[in-house]
Structures are given as C-alpha cells and as structure tokens.
Amino acid sequence: MRRTRTAPGQRRRQxxxxxxxxxxxxxxxxxxxxxxxxITYLTDANLRRFxxxxxxxxxxxxxxxxxxxRFLARRYYRDRLQRGFHHSSAVISQADAASSLVDGQExxxxxxxxxxxxxxxxxxxxxLAVASLLPWRQEAWWQELLEYEFAFFxxxxxxxxxxxxxxxxASVSTTVRSFGFRFPELLTWLRSQKPLPNTVRGNTTILFSxxxxxxxxxxxxxxxxxxxxxxxLRGEDLxxxxxxxxxxxxxxKQTLQTLHAIGAVTSGVPNLKHPS
Amino acid sequence: xxxxxxxRLSIGTFYNPHLAQFTLDHPxxxxxxxxxxxxxxxxxxxxxxxxQFPLLLHDYLGQLSDPLSKFALARARDLQQRYQGxxxxxxxxxLHTQDHAxxxxxxxxxxxxxxxxxxxCENALVLxxxxxAPLVMENIPGFFSVRRAQMTEAEFLRRFFERTxxxxxxxxxxxxxxxxxxxxxxxxxLADFPLDRVIEIHVAGVEHDRDxxxxxxxxxxxxxxxxxxxxxxxxxxxxxxxxxxxVFSPAVSAEQLADSMRRTRAAFATSTAAx
Numbered sequence: 001m002r003r004t005r006t007a008p009g010q011r012r013r014q015x016x017x018x019x020x021x022x023x024x025x026x027x028x029x030x031x032x033x034x035x036x037x038x039i040t041y042l043t044d045a046n047l048r049r050f051x052x053x054x055x056x057x058x059x060x061x062x063x064x065x066x067x068x069x070r071f072l073a074r075r076y077y078r079d080r081l082q083r084g085f086h087h088s089s090a091v092i093s094q095a096d097a098a099s100s101l102v103d104g105q106e107x108x109x110x111x112x113x114x115x116x117x118x119x120x121x122x123x124x125x126x127x128l129a130v131a132s133l134l135p136w137r138q139e140a141w142w143q144e145l146l147e148y149e150f151a152f153f154x155x156x157x158x159x160x161x162x163x164x165x166x167x168x169x170a171s172v173s174t175t176v177r178s179f180g181f182r183f184p185e186l187l188t189w190l191r192s193q194k195p196l197p198n199t200v201r202g203n204t205t206i207l208f209s210x211x212x213x214x215x216x217x218x219x220x221x222x223x224x225x226x227x228x229x230x231x232x233l234r235g236e237d238l239x240x241x242x243x244x245x246x247x248x249x250x251x252x253k254q255t256l257q258t259l260h261a262i263g264a265v266t267s268g269v270p271n272l273k274h275p276s
Numbered sequence: 277x278x279x280x281x282x283x284r285l286s287i288g289t290f291y292n293p294h295l296a297q298f299t300l301d302h303p304x305x306x307x308x309x310x311x312x313x314x315x316x317x318x319x320x321x322x323x324x325x326x327x328q329f330p331l332l333l334h335d336y337l338g339q340l341s342d343p344l345s346k347f348a349l350a351r352a353r354d355l356q357q358r359y360q361g362x363x364x365x366x367x368x369x370x371l372h373t374q375d376h377a378x379x380x381x382x383x384x385x386x387x388x389x390x391x392x393x394x395x396x397c398e399n400a401l402v403l404x405x406x407x408x409a410p411l412v413m414e415n416i417p418g419f420f421s422v423r424r425a426q427m428t429e430a431e432f433l434r435r436f437f438e439r440t441x442x443x444x445x446x447x448x449x450x451x452x453x454x455x456x457x458x459x460x461x462x463x464x465x466l467a468d469f470p471l472d473r474v475i476e477i478h479v480a481g482v483e484h485d486r487d488x489x490x491x492x493x494x495x496x497x498x499x500x501x502x503x504x505x506x507x508x509x510x511x512x513x514x515x516x517x518x519x520x521x522x523v524f525s526p527a528v529s530a531e532q533l534a535d536s537m538r539r540t541r542a543a544f545a546t547s548t549a550a551x
Binding site: 075 | 370371375377380384386392457
C-alpha cells in the first residue's frame with residue numbers, strides 16, 4: 001500500500017491511473033483527511049467539474065453531492081447579501097433587494113463556477129449586486145451607500161485565508177475606500193426618514209477588515225494609519241517609513257499592532273530598526 | 277433568572293431579535309428561548325428577554341470533530357455564564373477543514389467511523405468541562421452518503437452517548453429528511469436511535485428546495501407529519517424536558533411564529549393528554 005498523502009481535493013491528471021490511484025488514496029487518508037477532501041469538493045465548483053469523486057461517492061451520490069453544493073452556495077450568498085446590503089434593501093422594494101439575486105439566471109452561472117468563501121467569488125457576487133441595485137435610485141448618496149455595503153459584503157462573504165508571509169501583508173479582503181458622505185451618520189439618517197442634513201456630507205476614509213475568527217471591523221482611518229496601510233499595500237519596506245523623522249518607533253509599532261488586531265494585515269510588528 | 281420547569285414540558289423557540297416585542301408580549305406561547313447568536317449590543321429588548329425567559333445556549337461553539345481552541349472554549353464558557361441555561365448544545369457536524377481554509381458554512385455530518393467517534397467523544401468532554409454544564413448533542417442529516425462509513429448514524433450516536441453520558445437533542449425534521457432521502461419510514465429509521473437519552477426536541481418546517489430537488493429545512497411552521505413524529509419520539513423519551521421550534525431568520529414574521537407555537541403546543545397537549 002502506498003502511503004503518500006494527497007492534499008484535500010487534489011486531482012490526478014491521467015485518467016488511466018486515476019481509478020487505481022484514487023483507490024490507494026482512499027486507504028492512505030485518515031477519515032478526518034477524507035472529510036476535508038469532501039468539504040473541499042463541495043466548496044469548489046472547479047474540482048467538481050473535473051471529478052465526480054466516484055472513489056468516495058457512488059455515481060448517484062456524486063450527483064446528489066453536486067446538488068448539495070449548489071444548495072450550499074445559494075444559501076451562503078443569499079445570507080451574505082441579506083446582511084451585507086440590508087441598508088440599501090430597506091429603501092427599495094423587497095423584490096429588488098440584493099438577496100433576491102441568488103434566484104436569478106446570472107447567479108446560476110456563478111454557482112456553477114464558484115469557490116465558496118473565496119475572495120474572487122465574493123467580489124463577483126458583490127459586483128453583481130451593486131450593478132443590479134445602482135439603477136434603482138438617483139441620489140448622490142445611493143452610489144456611496146452601495147460602495148460602502150460592497151466593501152462590508154466582501155468581509156462577510158470571504159473566509160479565504162491570506163497566505164502567510166514574513167512581513168506584514170494586507171489580508172485578502174481588507175478594503176479601504178474614501179467617501180464623500182460620512183458613515184455611520186448616513187446610515188442613521190437613512191433610518192430616520194428625515195430630510196438629508198448637511199452634516200452627512202464630508203470626506204472620510206474607511207477601512208473594512210475581517211479577523212481570522214470572523215469579526216468584522218469598519219473603522220475610520222486617520223492619515224497616519226492610512227499611510228502605514230498603503231505602504232503595506234504597495235509592499236514597501238516599513239523600515240523606510242519608520243526611519244522618517246515624523247515617526248516615533250513606538251507609534252509605528254502601535255499602529256501595526258492595531259491593524260493586525262482588526263485583521264487588516266496578516267502579521268504583527270516586524271523589525272522596524274533600519275539597518276545602519 | 278427564570279429556569280426550565282421540572283414538572284412539565286417547556287415549549288419554546290429561538291430568539292429572533294426582530295420579534296423581541298412579540299416574544300415579550302406572548303409568554304403564554306413561549307416558555308423558553310434558544311440563543312443561536314449572542315444578542316447585539318444595540319438590542320434594547322434583551323435585558324427584559326433574559327428576565328422573562330429561560331435561555332438555552334445553542335450557538336456555534338465549534339466543531340467537535342477537532343479540538344476546540346482556547347478562544348472557542350473561553351467564548352463558550354462566557355456565553356453559558358451569561359445565559360445560565362440547564363444545558364448547552366452542539367451538533368454532530370464537521371463543516372470546515374482542519375486548516376480552516378474551506379468551510380461549508382452549514383451543518384454537515386461527519387463520516388460515521390471509529391476515528392470520528394473517538395474525536396467527538398474526546399472533544400465533547402473537554403467542552404462540557406469548560407462550560408461547567410451538561411452537554412446535549414444534535415443530530416445532523418446527510419444529503420448523500422460516503423463509502424467510508426463504518427457504522428450507521430444511529431450506532432454512532434448511541435455509542436457516543438454511552439461513552440460520554442451527554443444528552444440527545446433530537447432534531448425531528450433532520451431525522452425525517454435523513455429517512456426521506458434513504459427512502460424509508462422515519463419511525464423505522466429511528467428504531468436504533470437512543471431515544472432514552474433525549475433531553476430536548478427540535479421541530480421545524482420543511483419545504484421543497486430547487487437545488488436539492490426535494491424537501492429541506494425551511495423557516496416555516498412544522499407540518500402535521502413532523503409534529504406527529506415529534507410526539508411519537510416524546511412518548512419514548514422519559515428524560516425529555518423541552519421542545520423547541522427551530523426557526524431563526526429575519527424573514528420569519530410574528531404571525532408565522534405564533535402559528536408555529538400554537539400548532540406545536542396543540543400537538544403536544546394532545547399527545548400528553550393521550551398518555
């Protein structure tokens with residue numbers, strides 16, 4: 001018996017070797033590893049397209065698994081769209097609400113290609129929601145609200161982990177957006193149904209992030225924190241920024257720790273001392 | 277803080293924050309509330325809710341196929357200290373990969389094998405000790421079967437309860453669905469389940485699902501078939517203390533919830549009177 005382990009969902013390329021190979025894998029994997037393989041199969045439409053997983057599922061059971069995958073995807077994105085776009089849904093008819101998208105033909109195409117919880121699918125679904133909602137109102141705040149909800153939706157619908165790296169890196173779903181309306185004042189005003197006050201207008205930059213435990217943060221960025229985050233986004237050496245006269249090392253460390261704590265960046269404080 | 281009665285069956289539902297006022301106004305319909313999520317910070321009703329109803333911890337605490345993290349155990353302990361329920365609940369489920377890279381985000385049963393049985397037993401005892409309260413475990417239906425299984429769902433559950441002493445939270449619609457997709461009668465499917473361990477029953481509605489091309493759980497009132505099956509289970513469950521209508525969704529209306537509560541109360545009143 002070959003004792004090699006196959007990563008969950010890994011696919012063999014040669015059909016002739018597949019049946020024999022899959023039989024070996026079935027015995028080589030622990031039950032827990034096999035469960036991982038099933039979970040990966042159910043979440044990844046690309047895997048399902050190329051493999052019926054007949055080694056672990058019977059032929060008819062494979063068809064059932066396909067149906068279950070579609071059910072999972074529709075349920076997942078319906079829930080995330082409901083939660084992510086609930087402010088905009090409150091001011092249009094329920095038939096036009098973002099969550100109703102999952103029952104449409106355009107979403108069927110996404111279901112057949114999606115990786116559940118991936119950033120790419122979250123972005124695709126979110127963009128579809130914004131495009132379908134945009135025509136329903138003409139006010140200036142409407143587009144900004146949809147962009148705000150889109151960024152929030154990306155956090156709700158992305159569970160994909162960001163690859164580890166030696167230096168701080170922006171987490172896969174972290175989003176920074178500048179707005180011409182102030183949040184959360186705009187959201188409070190939406191609920192009040194009063195005339196739009198001038199205090200709702202104003203430039204603001206907001207960071208949306210998600211921790212590995214799934215807690216979502218929406219925070220207004222000050223200029224210095226934004227500078228650090230944008231330097232990380234550009235892949236710049238933070239030691240250069242830290243060596244700038246304007247920065248005290250402890251402040252830089254504190255900023256990085258905060259960004260890490262809210263899930264915006266993947267690792268904590270690197271060595272910030274500039275090599276002399 | 278109110279508690280689940282010992283001298284009669286408690287019939288309750290899940291806490292739906294958007295129906296908080298309705299819930300407070302109808303103590304004659306609702307005896308207890310299960311908590312699927314912690315209350316939101318801005319939930320102005322929750323203080324009164326906690327004063328008026330016994331609460332049951334039914335959050336996602338972690339999947340017991342894997343050891344729970346210190347974070348997860350501490351969270352479970354904090355929630356139980358807050359709710360002070362007579363038991364806490366978890367599920368026979370394994371929905372995310374060990375590296376957390378992939379998740380189904382939905383209940384999904386483990387493979388019914390010796391390896392998983394050992395894992396669930398070990399991790400359940402750790403959770404029970406951490407929360408300092410009895411643990412009840414809920415059955416989860418499979419929509420398809422996997423060749424690797426070494427035992428039936430009934431044997432897996434029976435051996436788990438024998439080894440751990442935990443209680444059984446039997447979800448009747450889950451049983452009904454598992455039997456339906458195997459093409460057998462649900463009472464026949466239940467024949468080997470350890471009903472003497474049942475502490476709590478869940479009832480819920482089922483509706484046709486377009487993707488599954490068949491019935492599945494839905495946020496609708498339980499139908500007569502589900503309620504009759506639940507009463508059949510109750511007659512065989514001497515330790516039963518609570519029946520909970522398993523519905524929590526922003527889509528549920530007060531009218532639907534009231535209908536579910538009345539139908540469930542009527543079914544169990546008839547069942548109790550007949551015995």
